[in-house]
Amino acid sequence: MRLPGDIDLGAATSVWWRNVTVYKHTWVKNILPNFFEPLLYLIGMGIGLGYYVGAGIESSDYLAYIGPGLMAAAAMNGAVFEVTYNMFVKMYFARLYDAYVCTPAQIQDVAFGELMWAVTRSLIYGFGCFVVLVGLTFYGYPIITSWTAVFLPVVVIMIGCLFGLIGQLFTASIKTIDLYSYFYTLFVTPLFLFSGIFFPTSRFPYGDEIAWFTPLYHGVRIARAFASGNITTEMWVSCAWIVVVCAVLFALVPRRLKKRTF
């Protein structure tokens, strides 16, 4: 089956399957951190720091305020690692993509297969976080308060796609692996801190305006809306933002990659 951009779904699935195969070797060892990380943030920031933020934020309990945003961040982290270091190693050190394109597969199939895998990782991370959020809700913290939370997996997939594509574009544009430290310290970390997960972006002058142009901000907005059932026009704008940016990146990435692998 062909997708837009002449992507062969069968070949892409083969690339995805390769990653599943490798993941199966180690998943038992790797699955637990997916639960610990959100749990630690929620306890440390939500319950610990939240105690001193007694009034909560935007009329919600501090823990309930940061919960959905942390899930958005988990989705981002799940995708980003796969398409940065892991992808670079597969592409340049292991020369795996050279091997794939010797079969009927084309580079755009490979890119799409890797994206499918990045989204899968987002879902694994996001699911870990989701389970913790649901657990805390039942424990008495009002984090997930609406049936609309059933759409949170869709939010995770959107964030996974977005960051998977951003990471792929970066990987296709750099020549040395050292540049990822800039990607993480100057892009991923600031997004984590200033996308409205821990405090509203309006805290800083022009905070909202600047954040509007950054990707995680929109993911956080959508996740928070679905968790609380407070569906707003802004949320739909954020959905549209992610879809449009994904579409642009989707067209750019294979072109870039083709230049690098030939």
Place this chain on the structure above:
Amino acid sequence: MATTSAVRAQGLFRAYDDFVAVNGIDFDIQVGECFGFLGPNGAGKTTTMRMIYRTSPVGGGTLEIFGRDASGQGADRDLKAMMGVVPQLDNLDQEMTVTENLTVFARFYGMSKKDRQTRVEEMIEFADLVDKRDSLVETLSGGMKRRLMIARGLLGDPKLVILDEPTTGLDPRARQRIWEKLSELRKRNATLILTTHYMEEAERLCDRIAIMDAGEIVALGSPRDLIQAHVSKHVVDIRLGFDGDAKALKPLYGDAKRVEELQDRVLLYVDDAESLIARVAHEFPELDALVRQATLDDVFLKITGRGLDG
């Protein structure tokens, strides 16, 4: 009859930035033929192969594969579905086992699950890796990896098989096995293109050979034709010993059609070896001299101006 060409190139060209790696070469490989590219390191063999197996863009000239234009990338999927490729550099998936490597790659050829399983079993047998089927690739020896690369390349039952130095690093038994497999493929009318640095391999497998040097094809023909055209029938090979000096042998040079002075030996190319060997025995009794048939090695030496080991 439309065409019996498997791969036809005219003025095929490829440069990396300013550096010309393949400088307008012509060849026409027939369906069912085994065609070899020989040449010293850096001659442009791999670059040529990569253009044929569609992972390097054609820089100029025309390239046709099974009668279809391959100078652009339009037909790549269909063309690659007919090809089996064994690249020069190891690009196996180190993080997976032998079986997993083959299974994952078999998926790329769109086989059904059942076909995939049978095919993978077949190829594990062929690569003689039954004992290692569940070992991670990183734990295999160099030769085993090479065998797995070849098995992987043949998964899709290709009509055109392209092997870039398939047997480098293999022991004689494994090499023999690969040769047998390649002969079997040829019986099924598959077309073979290979590069090698082993002249006996080329002589044994290839119907025709192109010798490349500095991006050009400098000789092309069957091994026998090449030997006939470029060197004499016999070679008198004189060992000089440790402190040997080729100068002393100069008087003999007049008897030979061509002389090659190597580090520890002198090769004299002659049609009539009898009289020369008698002369050596008489005038230089202390030296070892032997007569042998001229081989592709001698052709290679003459054409490219350097031996494979020198």
